[in-house]
Amino acid sequence: MSIKAITQMVERLIDIHEQLIDLAAKKTELIKQNNMKALELLVREESKLAHKLQTTELLRSKTVKTFLLEQGEAKENVTISDVKAFATEEEKQILDQHQDQLIKHVVELKTLNQLNQELIEESLRFVNLSLDLMLPHKEDVSYNPLDHEDRPFEHGRSLFDSKA
Template identity: 35%
Template sequence: MSAQRMIGLLSDLHNQHVKLLDVALKKTEALKQNDMKTLDQLLHQETKCIQMIDSIENERIREVEMLLNQKQIVTDENPSLAQLLRFYESDAQEKLYEIQEQMRYTIQKLQEQNELNDELIRQSLQFVNASLSLMEPTQPTTNYGRPGQQQQANGYQKRSSIFDSKA
């Protein structure tokens, strides 16, 4: 695999992560505004970005496997970029390392933003649950009545009729 191919793939991966971060920032605003229509659209965009990332990552893995096969290196796992840098010239190594650092920073920001969005969703669900529990009818807690008198499921006393006689 040429250095330019690896640089291109990593740049594409980084660009998709930047798009994903942008979507996450927009999701935060949509959550704050309680804009479900926008949130639905953003989730659709997020899914597309994730699919693109998977596709690019699969292509990167194929390219790395081809490089390792050319060099007749056998490995059980997907090698890290640091392990692959030795196969490239110094200027390509610098460019790859630079992209790796940019990607590391972007992914860290993305994780932080997703944690914030998760917390906003959790708080929203707590608010909804609290609102719903306030709307539920409460059962009377009074204990009025004669001892031994039965109460119905709705909390009111069960009355016996004078016409409850057997024929």
């Protein structure tokens, strides 16, 4: 394994994150437009990309682990920072740039996903409010045959007093 192979893996991760950012931005617009069919298709595409991201991250981890084993380092949780110890100055700069770019993409994706979640929650609150306004509540009903408070007389008494 070489640092070039690791760099290529990180570049793939960056590319997948860029695609996910594009989808998240499109998702925001679809939520605003209330276009559920298109949103459903987009979520399926997003799910495929998330799976691809997970697979690529596993490959990156294995590639870094193999590289470090070849260098005589054996670690369980390997990172790009571990690789930098064995890289040239030029390779370190490239890895640093990629790492910074990947972090920036992750933060941007997280922000977009939080916005989308808030939009969906707001939409659900609106739907619930609309349903509450359309459906009558038990306390709003004006007639209740089992309600004893509205009866003018006690139970067992009549209007006619026979003893008088």
